[in-house]
Amino acid sequence: MTISNEALEMAARVEAFVRGRIFPYEQDFRRDHHGAPTDELVMEMRELARNAGVLTPHIRPNGSHFNQRETAAILIKSGLTPLGMLACNTQAPDEGNMYLIGHVGNPDLKARFLKPLVEGRARSAFFMTEPAELQGAGADPSMMITTCHRDGNHWVVNGKKCFITGADGAKVGIVMAKSEEPDTKGGACLFLIDLPDPAITITNVPNTIDSSMPGGHADISIDNLRIPADQMLGDAGEGFKYAQIRLSPARLSHCMRWLGGCIRAQEIATDYANRRMAFGKQLIDHEGVGFMLAENMIDLKQIELMIDWCAGVLDTGSLGTVESSMTKVAVSEALMRVADKCVQVMGGTGVADQTIVETMFREVRAFRIYDGPTEVHKWSLAKKIGRDWKHANA
Numbered sequence: 123m124t125i126s127n128e129a130l131e132m133a134a135r136v137e138a139f140v141r142g143r144i145f146p147y148e149q150d151f152r153r154d155h156h157g158a159p160t161d162e163l164v165m166e167m168r169e170l171a172r173n174a175g176v177l178t179p180h181i182r183p184n185g186s187h188f189n190q191r192e193t194a195a196i197l198i199k200s201g202l203t204p205l206g207m208l209a210c211n212t213q214a215p216d217e218g219n220m221y222l223i224g225h226v227g228n229p230d231l232k233a234r235f236l237k238p239l240v241e242g243r244a245r246s247a248f249f250m251t252e253p254a255e256l257q258g259a260g261a262d263p264s265m266m267i268t269t270c271h272r273d274g275n276h277w278v279v280n281g282k283k284c285f286i287t288g289a290d291g292a293k294v295g296i297v298m299a300k301s302e303e304p305d306t307k308g309g310a311c312l313f314l315i316d317l318p319d320p321a322i323t324i325t326n327v328p329n330t331i332d333s334s335m336p337g338g339h340a341d342i343s344i345d346n347l348r349i350p351a352d353q354m355l356g357d358a359g360e361g362f363k364y365a366q367i368r369l370s371p372a373r374l375s376h377c378m379r380w381l382g383g384c385i386r387a388q389e390i391a392t393d394y395a396n397r398r399m400a401f402g403k404q405l406i407d408h409e410g411v412g413f414m415l416a417e418n419m420i421d422l423k424q425i426e427l428m429i430d431w432c433a434g435v436l437d438t439g440s441l442g443t444v445e446s447s448m449t450k451v452a453v454s455e456a457l458m459r460v461a462d463k464c465v466q467v468m469g470g471t472g473v474a475d476q477t478i479v480e481t482m483f484r485e486v487r488a489f490r491i492y493d494g495p496t497e498v499h500k501w502s503l504a505k506k507i508g509r510d511w512k513h514a515n516a
């Protein structure tokens with residue numbers, strides 16, 4: 123599938139907006155205790171994005187999504203700074219949540235839960251992971267301990283969750299729970315809920331290495347949460363299947379946004395290396411520095427090509443599970459190398475919060491873990507290699 127002029131024009135508008143209007147906000151330190159931009163700051167930037175016609179730029183006014191390759195063109199530009207994705211409403215977890223509700227929700231659920239998200243008036247959270255100390259769902263989602271059962275026209279949910287990005291301050295939640303109903307054969311259910319809800323308690327918001335996602339990553343207790351049955355997203359017992367629908371595009375869109383951030387980090391490091399002198403010449407003329415930036419240039423191009431390849435696969439209608447696993451590993455590991463080299467090129471300035479280089483280093487470190495840690499993707503790819511070999515040699 124090709125990239126339309128409409129998408130290319132939108133990508134150009136987003137880039138001009140982010141560079142011109144949002145970069146200056148990097149020195150605005152309205153932050154919550156987790157270090158993330160406050161909702162006040164986000165809403166202020168969103169108003170600018172709305173006026174510039176670049177709010178939720180990956181979804182057309184009629185609700186249809188640009189295809190994945192087009193989305194890549196747009197999201198890379200919105201990610202040129204972590205604040206850009208918040209301003210344009212392309213950030214995680216909302217972008218993935220919008221995709222899921224848009225693909226699985228019925229018209230009533232879309233009108234109630236999707237509309238405020240697309241309009242950038244509300245934030246959302248996806249409740250899947252559970253505490254390691256309770257042996258809950260983590261790298262292995264099938265270990266889910268949060269349960270749900272029917273009670274008349276309602277479902278009742280109980281359990282604990284953790285690392286729930288944006289739960290603190292979110293208005294919309296997607297909650298995943300394992301069904302105790304015999305006809306669902308232990309499958310999971312997904313529910314759309316309004317937040318806050320008295321049955322959902324935020325017990326802690328830990329400080330984490332990353333800091334760009336509003337609300338941080340909350341620990342949650344869910345105690346007898348009663349949800350009307352018509353707020354189930356999709357069918358009972360099919361939750362893991364729907365999570366898969368969200369998974370590949372959401373993984374890929376993280377790659378797109380963080381590529382944007384690392385392109386910018388490389389620009390900043392390049393500028394530093396060309397201005398800063400050491401031992402009688404500019405840093406760029408020291409081979410050790412020049413090679414770091416050259417290696418980054420190669421990594422950044424390879425990342426772009428891998429995202430484009432995976433996006434193309436998803437655009438054929440494939441779930442792209444294998445391709446998005448490969449891309450997520452390759453891109454997150456390569457971004458880590460790029461961000462690390464940008465820090466190194468810039469010496470002490472690289473680890474100070476004067477530029478987004480140190481932010482990007484912290485953000486891409488966390489990206490190697492969420493949406494499937496590197497080792498889990500490699501493990502599942504290795505299983506596929508074994509299966510394919512057995513099939514070919516049967």
Ligand SMILES: Cc1cc2nc3c(=O)[nH]c(=O)nc-3n(C[C@H](O)[C@H](O)[C@H](O)COP(=O)(O)OP(=O)(O)OC[C@H]3O[C@@H](n4cnc5c(N)ncnc54)[C@H](O)[C@@H]3O)c2cc1C
Nearest residue numbers: 248249250251260261285286287488492493495497498501
């Ligand atoms: C910044 C951030 C934001 C997040 N946001 C959300 C959110 O919004 N909603 C949500 O539900 N969750 C969220 N998560 C949770 C994330 O999805 C989990 O951290 C991830 O699935 C790993 O689970 P875990 O932390 O329990 O690690 P564990 O399951 O304890 O795994 C620990 C490590 O074990 C290794 N490992 C595990 N299995 C294998 C294997 N088969 N082979 C080899 N090695 C293996 C990996 O190295 C892995 O990193 C977020 C996490 C982070 C860090």
